Amino acid sequence: MASLLKKAEEGHNLLITGPPGTGKTHVVAQIVERLLIDGKQVAVTSTTGISATILKSKLTSIAGPDASNYEISMLSCKLLHQIEHIFRRIRRVEKPFGGVQVVLAGDFLQLPPVPTPEYGDDGQSITESILLQYFHCEQLSEIIRQSEPDLIQAIHEIARYQCQLIV
Numbered sequence: 001m002a003s004l005l006k007k008a009e010e011g012h013n014l015l016i017t018g019p020p021g022t023g024k025t026h027v028v029a030q031i032v033e034r035l036l037i038d039g040k041q042v043a044v045t046s047t048t049g050i051s052a053t054i055l056k057s058k059l060t061s062i063a064g065p066d067a068s069n070y071e072i073s074m075l076s077c078k079l080l081h082q083i084e085h086i087f088r089r090i091r092r093v094e095k096p097f098g099g100v101q102v103v104l105a106g107d108f109l110q111l112p113p114v115p116t117p118e119y120g121d122d123g124q125s126i127t128e129s130i131l132l133q134y135f136h137c138e139q140l141s142e143i144i145r146q147s148e149p150d151l152i153q154a155i156h157e158i159a160r161y162q163c164q165l166i167v
């Protein structure tokens with residue numbers, strides 16, 4: 001986590017992924033708090049109401065324009081590109097995201113994007129987006145929420161569609 005906080009403070013765009021319980025929400029909350037202490041403006045969004053509620057409960061203060069987006073597996077490629085375009089147009093800065101630092105977090109093995117054909121959005125995941133070249137990507141792997149070895153093994157196996165645990 002220390003290295004992620006350092007990267008965030010240095011202004012890098014971050015993509016934080018990992019299985020359930022590896023501390024993604026925790027580290028995003030820490031990053032937000034740290035950037036606020038550094039005097040930056042931070043906007044936090046989420047693709048689901050429940051994850052926004054969980055994240056908000058971990059934050060003591062929130063304020064707009066460094067951006068953090070949580071539950072990133074549900075963000076479609078099209079929407080990410082639209083956000084990038086809007087940031088560039090509004091700020092009139094020809095850099096990725098108009099120079100706004102962006103932190104994305106989530107688990108691509110959890111909920112996928114919902115296709116919205118009426119907006120021409122096929123629901124493609126951001127994993128193939130060319131914008132990811134502008135991100136420092138880090139995968140968290142240590143499951144912190146659970147301590148039981150069997151359960152942790154089952155979580156990893158479920159994520160790989162290989163669960164063999166029978167109760």
Ligand SMILES: Nc1ncnc2c1ncn2[C@@H]1O[C@H](COP(=O)(O)OP(=O)(O)OP(=O)(O)O)[C@@H](O)[C@H]1O
Nearest residue numbers: 001018019020021022023024025026027107144145
């Ligand atoms: N560095 C840490 N120090 C102490 N506790 C931590 C740390 N990281 C995570 N935790 C705790 O571990 C639990 C799981 O963390 P968290 O909810 O951030 O995981 P997650 O990866 O976001 O999970 P999910 O994908 O299910 O939302 C929480 O209770 C959290 O407070």
